[in-house]
Structure formats: C-alpha cells, structure tokens
Amino acid sequence: MGRIVQKYGGSSVADAESIKRVAKRIVATRQLGHDVVVVISAMGDTTDDLMDLALKVSPQPPPRELDMLLTAGERMSAALLAMAIADQGLKARSLTGSQAGIITTGTHGNARIIDITPGRITKALEKGDIVIVAGFQGVAQDTKDVTTLGRGASDTTAVALAASLGADHCEIYTDVDGVFTADPRIVPSARRIPRISYETMLEMAACGAKILHLRCVEYARREHVKVHVRSSFTDKDGTWVEDWEEGSQMEQAIISGVAHDRSEAKITIVGVPDVVGEAARIFEAVAAADINIDMIVQNVSAVETHRTDISFTLPKTDGATAIAALRQLQDELGFSDILYDDRIGKVSVVGVGMRSHPGVTARFFTALAEVGVNIEMISTSEIRISVVVDTDDVDRAVAAAHTAFGLDAEEEAVVYAGTGR
Amino acid sequence: MGRIVQKYGGSSVADAESIKRVAKRIVATRQLGHDVVVVISAMGDTTDDLMDLALKVSPQPPPRELDMLLTAGERMSAALLAMAIADQGLKARSLTGSQAGIITTGTHGNARIIDITPGRITKALEKGDIVIVAGFQGVAQDTKDVTTLGRGASDTTAVALAASLGADHCEIYTDVDGVFTADPRIVPSARRIPRISYETMLEMAACGAKILHLRCVEYARREHVKVHVRSSFTDKDGTWVEDWEEGSQMEQAIISGVAHDRSEAKITIVGVPDVVGEAARIFEAVAAADINIDMIVQNVSAVETHRTDISFTLPKTDGATAIAALRQLQDELGFSDILYDDRIGKVSVVGVGMRSHPGVTARFFTALAEVGVNIEMISTSEIRISVVVDTDDVDRAVAAAHTAFGLDAEEEAVVYAGTGR
Secondary structure (H helix, E strand, O other), X not given: OOEEEEEEOHHHHOOHHHHHHHHHHHHHHHHOXXXXXXXXXXXXXXXXXXXXXXXXXOOOOOHHHHHHHHHHHHHHHHHHXXXXXXXXXXXXXXXXXXXOOEEEOOOOOOOOEEEEOOHHHHHHHHOOOEEEEEOOEEEEOOOOOEEEOOOOHHHHHHHHHHHHOOOOEEEEEEOOOOOEOOOOOOOOOOOEOOEEEHHHHHHHHHOOOOOOOHHHHHHHHHHOXXXXXXXXXXXXXXXXXXXXXXXHOOOOOOOOEEEEEOOEXXXXXXXXXOOXXXXXXXXXXXXXXXXXXXXXXXXXXXXXXXXXXXXXXXXXXXXXXXXXXXXXXHHHHOOOEEEEEOOEEEEEEXXXXXXXXXXXXXXXXXXXXHOOOOOOEEEEEOOEEEEXXXXXXXXXXXXXXXXXXXXXXXXXXXOOOOOOO | OOEEEEEEOHHHHOOHHHHHHHHHHHHHHHHOOOEEEEEEOOOOOHHHHHHHHHHHHOOOOOHHHXXXXXXXXXXXXXXXXXXXXXXXXXXXXXXXXXXXXXXXXOOOOOOOEEEEOOHHHHHHHHOXXXXXXXXXXXXXXXXXXXXXXOOOHHHHHHHHHHHHOOOOEEEEEEOOOOOEOOOOOOOOOOOEOOEEEHHHHHHHHHOOOOOOOHHHHHHHHHHOOOEEEEEOOOOOOOEEEEOOOHHHOOOOOOOOEEEEEOOEEEEEEEEEEOOOOHHHHHHHHHHXXXXXXXXEEEEEOOOXXXXXXXXXXXXXXXXXXXXXXXXXXHHHHOOOEEEEEOOEEEXXXXXXXXXXXXXXXXXXXXXXXXXXXXXXXXXXXXXXXEEEEEHHHHHHHHHHHHHHOOOOOOOOOOOOOOOOO
C-alpha cells in the first residue's frame, strides 16, 4: 500500500456539507490501505474576510501580524476536517504548518519553504492516523514566527510534503477534470491532457494556465513528485504531471495547449537615447522596485532618430509602482515619455512538439490574422510562442490557435461551479 | 516604571471599533513607561460560532481537534489588536499561548497550567514591544498539542503571566466598575468594594459572583498577584484583590457582600437505609461521574424510620448524569427514590467580619423571614453562610440581606452594556 498526499482548495471545504464530502473521499482513500496526508486551504472566503477585518483595524497591517491572523483560516478548516473524518470512524489529526515541520524563510506574506521536518506527521502515520496539514503556512527558521507562503501556496505545501514523505504521488483537487488544451470556459471544445511533462506544465503555468501555480510545478519538477490534477467532484482520472518525454509518442500533437493571461499590463518607454547601458539602467530601476518583468521588446523608435522605444509587460498590480520608479529616471536618462496600457492579454501556444516542427510560428500568426487579431508584442522560448494582443481579442485568438493546431475535441468539456483554489 | 499585565474580554474586542478603543488604552499605559503584556479573549461570539460549526461537522468533535479549532479565535483577536496598536505608532507582537510559553496538562478542553516559560515575552519586552498573548490556550507538555484551559481561563492566563513575569499587578477589564456588594442588576444600591482579600473574593466567586473566576482567584492568592478588577469603559479605580486583613479597619462591615447563584440544582435521595457507609457509596458514585458537589445535607427521613434523606446541590448541567449514575445503585443501596429540583437558587453572605460578630446567622435568616423567603438548605463556612431558596425568591433574598447588613449605598451603581467576559 502506498502513501498519498491530497490537497483540497477552499471551495472544496466552503461549508459543513462540503467538509463532510471531502472527508468521505479521504476516508475512502485511507480504506484502500494508503497512508494519507491531506493539505487543506481555508474555508471559502475566510482569508478575504480576515483581510477585510485587518484593513478595518489598520490600513497597513504589519506583515507578521497579518500572517498570524490569516493562518487561523487553515487552522480552522484543518481541525473541522479532522472532526468530520473522526465522525466517519477513522482517526485523524490536524497539524498547523509549524507542527507539520514546514520550515520557511522569514519573509512574511511570501515566505519560501527551506526545510521540512515531518517527524510529527510520520509518527501519526505510523499510528495509522490520517494527517491533516494546514496549508499556506509555516514557521520562520530564525524567529519561530508564523509565516505564510504567498499565492498558490497550499499546492506547494502539498508537493513539498509529498517529496519529503516519499509519497507515491500528490493529488491536487480542483473544480475541473484536469489540465486542458485551453481554458474550457473560452474554448468549449478544449481537451483534457491526460499526461504532461513538468517543462510543458511550467510554460503553461507561466503563460497564465491558472490550474497549477508556477512555484508548485517548479517544486514538483525539482523533487520529481508525480502530481495528479483532478476534480473533487468526480472519480475520473485527471492530468498526470510527471517526468515524461512528450515527443516520444506517435501522432503527438505539435503543441500541448493554448494558454492565456489577462493579468498583465504593458509599459512603453518612448525615445530612449540609443546609448550603451541605457536599457540596463531602466531595468535595474524596475528590479529595484521588486517588480517581475515578463516580455521585453526593443525597437528603433518610430518617431525619433538615434533613439529606441522599449516595451515590457508586468503584472497590472505593479503598474503604478513601476511608472513611479521610471519617472524618477526620466531626466537622468533623457527618454521622452512613458506609455501605459493595461488593456492587453497574452496568448501562448506551448509544446515540446514545436522543437521538431518548423512553421509553428507561421501557422499561429496566420490563424490570428484570419480572425483579424493584431499582434502587439512577440516573445518565444524553445517550447513556447507568446503574443500580446488587445484584451478584447484574447478569446478569439485562443480559439483560433486551438483549432489551427488541431486540438479541438468532438464533445464539449465539463466545467464545474466554484474555483477550487 | 512598572510591568503590568492587562486582560480584556471578548466584548471589549467585539468589532474593529472596540479593538481600536482597547488599543488606545494599552498605548496609553505603555506611554506611561510601563512594560505591558496583554491577554486577550476571542472576539464577541467567535467561540460560540466556531463551536456551532464544529457541531455541524460532528456531533461529538474530538477534544483535541476542538481545541485546535477554538484557539483560532484568540489567535485572530490577538493579531488584530497588535495591528491596531501598530496603527497607533507603537510596536506590538502577538503570541499564541504556545509561543508565550503557557505549558499545560494534556486534558483538552480543561487543561491546567503547569509551567510558564516566558522567554519570548521577556525578549519582546526588552525590545520595548507591547506583547499580546492569546488567552484561554496553551500547549500540552507531553504531546505538544494545543490545549484550552476551560471556563474563565483568560483571567487565569493573565494572573499566571503576571506571576511568572513578576508584574506589579494584573488588570482584569470587564463591563462593571469592579466587585460589588451584590449584583447591581439585582440590587441597584449595591456598592463597589474598593479592596477585598483573596479569601473573601474566593468565597464570593465560589458563591456565584461571576466577575472573577474561582481558578483565577486561587491562582492569584497562591502567587500573591495583586488583581485590579476594573471597567474598560472608564478610568475609575475598580476593586483591588490582594493580601489584606479586612478586619483591620474600623467600622468594617460585618460582611463584604451578598452573592447569588442560579446555576445549581438539588438532588434528594429519599429513604437511604441508615447504615454505615451508605452515604460514602452514594458520593463515590457521583464523584466517579466526575461531578462537583456543592452543598450536602442529611436528615433523618421524614417519611420512613431507620432511614435518612440525603440532599445535595450540583451544577444543573450535571443533573442528568448524576441521576443516571445513582439509578444504577438504587437496588444495591436500597433507597426508595430520587428527587430532582432545578428551580433553586443559592444566596450567600460572605465576609471575614462574621468571625468576630455572633448573630450574623440570626440576622440573615430574620431578614429572609421578613420578606417571606423559605429556606430549603443551609451550609456555612468560617466566613460564609449560604442558603438554598426557591429560584423566584433569589432577588428578594439578596436585596433583604444586603439591606440587613447595612450595605446599601445612597446612589445607584452604574451598569454597562455587554458582559465583558
């Protein structure tokens, strides 16, 4: 019998009823003879509600105290889930991140896991208990203060535990049947991808596929943890993310999927003097503001000679900060203007297949042209081509690409309510 | 400058506004130059709400998991209070019971404090921080599991911390101006007691004065912690509970106060064979059911010869359990019947003054007779006389005794909204 780590999101434990339903699924897994460790998120909107409360008390709550407050959410859902399991006759034990041995950096609000000491988990498993771990949280190695791991963190907690516990695999439960060739909400004919490599999944996540968070996939690849992404509403097989050479199959699709992302904005710095080191200075300034840049393009300025225009994309949420940081450099660097556009979307085709198939770019751009979508920016990696288009063109672009690369399925995909994260 | 421990109850932090108000008071104390450690209860009805949620998930939640769930309440209020203080410009740091070094027994739901290792508190105080400790909780010495301390526990946490930190005194904030000669809700002319000894306070608490919990007073007496019971709504001095010989003052009132308690019920075992050891067997049975008995009276049976009737009082909540335990003994012991009466109330006059004044009993009973109150049971200690009367007679009895012992004040006492506990 194996050892399995399961992760359930907030919408799977939104109320007493859904907690009982999740408990049933966990009990069923245990009764197959597996060791079961469950990572759980906070109930439904708990985290948002707590955040609202914090902001009522203080417009800028200290991060340490915010972590102390927010981690109460997973602590409650973990205890309630353990009760529900006990009510179904099996022994369960809830553990906070700290009790579970999730050792992190001291960066409150966005800590990183640096070690896992799962002594209490393994002891409980040896006694035959089911272990419920509060996700999203850990304890700082130096200060012993409670920390949170930032966005998508419960998935990362689950994968990290699976690695340190030598689990057979890690099941991430969500509200769709797995990873799809495109967002089924946009492309009804999207197909479930039964099996996908870490590399492809990483590109998909980086390009906006919300189903798995980037950090979680990175961790899984590094530690070789098999991840099974599946729906908590069915028993169907989902998507297996694992070590695998996609090229190895016959009639393998050239690309694995089409991802899109509307969370970014575009900043264009107009008329940058064409002098060595100017670009570096600009991106140093942006990096100094702790902003992650995605795509960058540089062109000879359309308007001025001996000058270039530099455009880059970044999270919308960082737009204001970036512009402020750049304005301070305007006189020093002597560029003429800063343009900001947050009505953009990124559409990407991803797949190792394109390595061996020339003309992928051509086919992608033709498909976009045929539905009248104008391309604003282009960036490529070995297994990905991304374009920035007008936010209103995103859906059309995704659908066109999905069809152009022969990904459309016969029947439509099922989409469940809720978000599952 | 001194070191002060303050405790605020759930109604003092019921919402964002009241949290800010409490923060102001704490900041003011800190700005006087004192080290400040605050023990906080869960916000308003949080604990009840969490309990309801637990019961929806499982009719009999495992105590360990219940403690894990309920302790989230104080964790949240502690973090929010720390944020509110930070928002007013001072540094504050919230600690869970475990982080604060509250080491307890492993009895979930009713753990006892067995040690306090306040290293993290003192370190924070040395840095000039205000420390906010989540009340009502600790960590089990053996299992390292989270525990709760049972009723009135936040007060006990505060007094225990005051003792281990060598605080000048412990301030317990509530919704009345202090300890009164009687419940001002029943006797509007009740007086605030400016100063009271541990012994008298213990008897008052044991007789139903809700303002301080018995365990807290016991702890304060054992560790000689000065306790200042006061209102969180004013700056007025409240009641000082401390080492003090009440007899030492001139014109000292014979009794300090009149307490009442409607939480008990009376069980009468009719026709117990008048044989050595019968009573012992009965109370062994009750004790085995883990029930605390208060008053006991035994009389020769009114109805049967060579038999006695035994009556005792116990918490209403334990009535059913006790009767079940006794029914099992009926044939074995051969008593004829069990009578149960939960429409009773206990009225007690308390004060060291009665040591030196004969005739207190007479004056008490006369006062009750004059207002037509019938006495069902009597029990006395060196500084207390308690009677059990019909629940409907309690208010009249309290008022009559209060007047008879000259405790009535000229002006009426102020009663604030809320419960403060």
